[in-house]
Amino acid sequence: xxxxxxxxxxxxxxxxxxxxxxxTPLLLPNxxxxxxxxxLVAAGFAAIGTTSMGVAxxxxxxxxxxxxxxxxxxxxxxxxxxxCPVTVDIEAGFSTDAGEVADLAVELADSGVAGINIEDGxxxxxxxxxxxxxxxxxxxxxxxxxxxxxxxxxxxxxxENPPPVAQTLARAKRYTEAGADGIFVPGLSADADIGxxxxxxxxxxxxxxxxxxxxxHLADLGVRxxxxxxxxxxxxxxxxxxxxxxxxDGQPIAEGVPGYTETQRLIGTEVR
Amino acid sequence: xxxxxxxxxxxxxxxxxxxxxxxTPLLLPNxxxxxxxxxLVAAGFAAIGTTSMGVAxxxxxxxxxxxxxxxxxxxxxxxxxxxCPVTVDIEAGFSTDAGEVADLAVELADSGVAGINIEDGxxxxxxxxxxxxxxxxxxxxxxxxxxxxxxxxxxxxxxENPPPVAQTLARAKRYTEAGADGIFVPGLSADADIGxxxxxxxxxxxxxxxxxxxxxHLADLGVRxxxxxxxxxxxxxxxxxxxxxxxxDGQPIAEGVPGYTETQRLIGTEVR
Numbered sequence: 001x002x003x004x005x006x007x008x009x010x011x012x013x014x015x016x017x018x019x020x021x022x023x024t025p026l027l028l029p030n031x032x033x034x035x036x037x038x039x040l041v042a043a044g045f046a047a048i049g050t051t052s053m054g055v056a057x058x059x060x061x062x063x064x065x066x067x068x069x070x071x072x073x074x075x076x077x078x079x080x081x082x083x084c085p086v087t088v089d090i091e092a093g094f095s096t097d098a099g100e101v102a103d104l105a106v107e108l109a110d111s112g113v114a115g116i117n118i119e120d121g122x123x124x125x126x127x128x129x130x131x132x133x134x135x136x137x138x139x140x141x142x143x144x145x146x147x148x149x150x151x152x153x154x155x156x157x158x159x160e161n162p163p164p165v166a167q168t169l170a171r172a173k174r175y176t177e178a179g180a181d182g183i184f185v186p187g188l189s190a191d192a193d194i195g196x197x198x199x200x201x202x203x204x205x206x207x208x209x210x211x212x213x214x215x216x217h218l219a220d221l222g223v224r225x226x227x228x229x230x231x232x233x234x235x236x237x238x239x240x241x242x243x244x245x246x247x248x249d250g251q252p253i254a255e256g257v258p259g260y261t262e263t264q265r266l267i268g269t270e271v272r
Numbered sequence: 273x274x275x276x277x278x279x280x281x282x283x284x285x286x287x288x289x290x291x292x293x294x295x296t297p298l299l300l301p302n303x304x305x306x307x308x309x310x311x312l313v314a315a316g317f318a319a320i321g322t323t324s325m326g327v328a329x330x331x332x333x334x335x336x337x338x339x340x341x342x343x344x345x346x347x348x349x350x351x352x353x354x355x356c357p358v359t360v361d362i363e364a365g366f367s368t369d370a371g372e373v374a375d376l377a378v379e380l381a382d383s384g385v386a387g388i389n390i391e392d393g394x395x396x397x398x399x400x401x402x403x404x405x406x407x408x409x410x411x412x413x414x415x416x417x418x419x420x421x422x423x424x425x426x427x428x429x430x431x432e433n434p435p436p437v438a439q440t441l442a443r444a445k446r447y448t449e450a451g452a453d454g455i456f457v458p459g460l461s462a463d464a465d466i467g468x469x470x471x472x473x474x475x476x477x478x479x480x481x482x483x484x485x486x487x488x489h490l491a492d493l494g495v496r497x498x499x500x501x502x503x504x505x506x507x508x509x510x511x512x513x514x515x516x517x518x519x520x521d522g523q524p525i526a527e528g529v530p531g532y533t534e535t536q537r538l539i540g541t542e543v544r
Contacts, residue, residue, distance in 0.1 A: 027520050033305070033329075033330035033331070034329065034331055035505075039512065040512070040516060043517065045520075054307075057305075057538075058330070060306035060310075061539070062540070063536060063539075078331065081332075211524065215519065215520060216522060228515070228519055231515055231519070231529070233307075234530055234532070235514070235515035236508035236509065237307055237311050237530070238529045239507045239508050239511030240504040240505070240508040241311050241315045242507070243503055243504050244301035244312055245315065247301075247487065247498075247503070250487060252483065254510070257503070257506050258509070259506070260325065261430070263329065263506050263509065264325070264334050264335060267329045267334055
């Protein structure tokens, strides 16, 4: 696998930002370990993100509990040699202290990471005060200005009764004024709400894919970045169990699974 | 998820050894992280192994290069709280020194691991001298007598022209005399060779599953343990990329993929 820079500039953050301005939205698949990242790059995706749920689950703890700072940094270090920009999901920053979150952002930027995601959801399914979150984002942006700072708004995330979208729009306004380069609202699903967010927010809008929200449909609404979130991790977990059950039951394995040698070649030693 | 011991004895090594003597062969699925292990246990498998290829690839290096001792131990620590016996693939032991390999075996046994796999393949696709390997196995068995010691013979592994099976049988004899509790020969495929190995070896025989070697067929030949090796890891990797490509192409995702909440529940906090 070629190293970063082959056929691209060597400025990963600029390359990554530019992917939000291309003709079609950036489809960003989310990896949780080196192998998933390498396989997605080999499949031709232009950039990769990470999924905090996948990273947390791989290590044995639940998502969004503020665990896993060290493991998230270790994963970033493994992924940056891949020949594409990498953006890292740091949940809420693994700290309640804005300076410590900024330290993490600087550490990631120095390691070659192109972008980060910071969410305003907090443990216990609460939301950060929007003013405090804007201050946090401004602190991070000041310390790591080159990183593409994607601010996640959790008003519609895992919420059966989301608040009026006006609250989401207000947060998007605050966060972009604080320096966010992109706004990510997982769970936002009504076309009118998505359209309003796109229209009122000066930064690119990022949504999660879903069966009801195809890439083409979201592109038509003006969405600039579409993430897979934990979907790929969950699909992988499901396929592993299904393969074990197929062996147990004497059933055929799913078609197209790469062999041992092919997989070794994918991981390779060229990149490391 | 219940903790280990619910409905079983608390002697994991004894429980694991007994699984090699039950009516049907032990089908042992191989995990590479906590999530894959937890999902396989939740699916009802009686024990789980690890796959060194999966562990290596997840961390960004090729299999069987002797890297990953710390990561292998860390994974073992994550898996042992699961409510089933766990056996760990330690490749060739991550050291050329028998005492250091035995140190690792003791460390794993002390952490609650029920068994280990040690292979006689060496970097560069060579095989260990059988006498030296027997000495290594004897050293490990003396220091960690309770661990189920599965000795892997790599005569038929990734070899287009394997040596006569007599060499495999001779190694199996040496290794069991040195204290191996089981013999694992990945790649052995001719029924006559499998039958000869089963007949001449006093320990349970372990083979890899394959489309040509179903569980029922191997059971008929007298095989007592059937591993999935890196198959589940490779199936997972393939499914992740396939899901990303389906999103990109507006195609439906594979059926049965668990949702975010269901997956969070699987990982849970009960076990940790």
